[in-house]
Amino acid sequence: MASQAGAPLLARQDDETDDFDETRLDDSNAPLSDNDQKQSGRLGYFVWLLTLSAGISGLLFGYDTGVISATLVSIGTSLSNRELTSIDKSIITSSTSLFALAASPLSSILADRVGRKPIILVADVLFIFGALIQAFSVSVTHMVLGRSIVGLAIGAASFVTPLYLAELAPAAHRGMVVTMNILAVTLGQVIAYVIGWAFSQYGSPAIGWRLMVGLGAVPAILQCLLLFIMPETPRWLVKAKRSDEARAIIQKTAGSDPVALQMVDNVLKDIEIEAREEEDNARLRNGDGKTHRSWLVGWRELLFVPKNRRALTIACLLQGLQQFCGFNSLMYFSATIFLMLGFTVPTLTSLTVASTNFIFTIAALLLVDRIGRRRILLYSIPFMAFGLLATAFGFSASGTLTVAARGNELTQSGAIFILINIMLYVAAYALGLGNVPWMQSELFPLNVRSLGSGLATATNWLANFIVGLTFLPLMDALGAPWTFALYSVVCIVGWVAVWCIYPETVGLSLEEATGLLEHGWGVR
Numbered sequence: 001m002a003s004q005a006g007a008p009l010l011a012r013q014d015d016e017t018d019d020f021d022e023t024r025l026d027d028s029n030a031p032l033s034d035n036d037q038k039q040s041g042r043l044g045y046f047v048w049l050l051t052l053s054a055g056i057s058g059l060l061f062g063y064d065t066g067v068i069s070a071t072l073v074s075i076g077t078s079l080s081n082r083e084l085t086s087i088d089k090s091i092i093t094s095s096t097s098l099f100a101l102a103a104s105p106l107s108s109i110l111a112d113r114v115g116r117k118p119i120i121l122v123a124d125v126l127f128i129f130g131a132l133i134q135a136f137s138v139s140v141t142h143m144v145l146g147r148s149i150v151g152l153a154i155g156a157a158s159f160v161t162p163l164y165l166a167e168l169a170p171a172a173h174r175g176m177v178v179t180m181n182i183l184a185v186t187l188g189q190v191i192a193y194v195i196g197w198a199f200s201q202y203g204s205p206a207i208g209w210r211l212m213v214g215l216g217a218v219p220a221i222l223q224c225l226l227l228f229i230m231p232e233t234p235r236w237l238v239k240a241k242r243s244d245e246a247r248a249i250i251q252k253t254a255g256s257d258p259v260a261l262q263m264v265d266n267v268l269k270d271i272e273i274e275a276r277e278e279e280d281n282a283r284l285r286n287g288d289g290k291t292h293r294s295w296l297v298g299w300r301e302l303l304f305v306p307k308n309r310r311a312l313t314i315a316c317l318l319q320g321l322q323q324f325c326g327f328n329s330l331m332y333f334s335a336t337i338f339l340m341l342g343f344t345v346p347t348l349t350s351l352t353v354a355s356t357n358f359i360f361t362i363a364a365l366l367l368v369d370r371i372g373r374r375r376i377l378l379y380s381i382p383f384m385a386f387g388l389l390a391t392a393f394g395f396s397a398s399g400t401l402t403v404a405a406r407g408n409e410l411t412q413s414g415a416i417f418i419l420i421n422i423m424l425y426v427a428a429y430a431l432g433l434g435n436v437p438w439m440q441s442e443l444f445p446l447n448v449r450s451l452g453s454g455l456a457t458a459t460n461w462l463a464n465f466i467v468g469l470t471f472l473p474l475m476d477a478l479g480a481p482w483t484f485a486l487y488s489v490v491c492i493v494g495w496v497a498v499w500c501i502y503p504e505t506v507g508l509s510l511e512e513a514t515g516l517l518e519h520g521w522g523v524r
């Protein structure tokens with residue numbers, strides 16, 4: 001079975017990454033080695049087009065999570081004829097992550113039944129409705145309804161887009177293609193911050209915030225149109241017994257690359273073998289000769305088959321770590337933090353967080369398939385821990401500061417020191433933890449890929465919800481130094497866990513990557 005070749009391939013890839021034998025291209029009859037398969041060519045225009053089209057979901061995810069911070073400060077008395085209370089603000093903000101949390105496992109079950117593409121469409125429809133309800137809302141209840149619908153859309157999109165891209169991308173570029181989606185998320189956040197800042201400075205606040213949230217409908221409408229040219233993934237088609245269509249799509253994603261074109265049949269065969277093996281195994285496990293894959297069977301296979309359980313543990317660990325390291329407390333509350341630090345235009349300063357995240361995600365895009373997922377995490381997390389500790393030190397050196405004591409401005413050099421260390425932390429986050437967890441689907445075999453990715457995505461949203469809800473109370477209860485030190489401890493513990501259980505999957509086909517966890521954690 002193809003996937004079992006995973007471990008030996010892993011051992012080879014490190015030293016052979018750069019020596020692709022070009023002479024093979026001349027000999028079209030020569031059998032392709034596994035290594036050649038991984039080295040195959042440039043990314044064809046079709047895959048680029050798909051990445052950009054699917055990336056609109058990422059853009060919406062980022063825009064809708066980023067826009068809330070400026071919206072909250074601009075709403076004024078437009079809802080329910082009164083100023084928003086803190087409770088209103090918390091409910092409006094957290095309803096999105098709560099509904100995203102509910103949507104991800106649900107959409108994972110649906111994505112197995114009806115395909116990956118229809119879920120993208122459903123998410124778009126929800127994005128459009130959610131944007132319109134928010135834009136026209138006249139009460140806090142309407143706004144919460146709109147944010148909840150957007151939450152459902154974000155939950156579905158954040159699960160299905162990385163899965164869709166991972167299943168379509170050629171192995172050698174999978175990391176880059178999935179990271180492109182995260183780049184779109186971070187770009188969406190930058191756009192939301194810029195628009196939020198511009199409207200808060202120059203527009204009429206009463207109308208401005210409605211435009212801000214309403215604008216979210218536009219990319220969703222565009223993506224609905226692009227869906228006409230976006231295919232279903234070959235992996236789902238094989239599972240649905242539509243191998244001919246799957247073959248045509250693999251061929252299209254190979255583009256004009258002669259090596260990739262030669263491999264079309266191999267790739268299809270690998271997927272078919274995996275699908276058949278998983279079906280046979282399910283039949284054996286059910287003991288009745290049938291493959292009745294009710295949702296209960298899927299759960300059983302995910303939780304009781306050791307390699308699937310390992311995959312789930314790793315995927316949830318990475319997603320939990322991505323959120324519990326505290327990054328989104330900056331995304332949601334950086335303006336509050338920079339206000340505490342005495343910056344005069346805190347919304348502008350907080351743009352540095354979003355921009356650093358975006359710029360270093362570009363760097364991740366270029367590095368992740370070269371350095372590898374495991375290694376990039378092991379290199380970057382220590383910088384995150386250091387940045388957080390230094391931030392904690394910066395706060396503590398400037399005296400105890402609580403949210404209630406915002407009036408206590410820090411010295412200018414203290415504030416700059418903290419800003420620099422926050423940027424260091426964000427840059428290191430964007431290089432690794434910001435994107436690697438979203439490569440989750442490559443850990444799961446086809447039969448539990450959708451469910452496993454859905455649960456890992458739900459872990460992400462649960463942790464996101466908890467961090468969003470607890471950051472300000474933690475700052476009040478523990479003070480800024482201990483809050484940031486706590487996130488630093490999470491990073492250190494996370495680093496040890498990554499070291500112990502997350503194997504390197506760079507360059508492996510999806511079938512090989514899942515095989516790594518067959519007999520243990522696959523870490524060497």
Ligand SMILES: O[C@H]1[C@H](O)[C@@H](O)[C@H](O)[C@@H](O)[C@H]1O
Binds near residue numbers: 182186189433434464
């Ligand atoms: O990968 C993304 C990205 O890092 C975003 O900037 C962050 O807000 C999300 O929570 C995360 O899932």
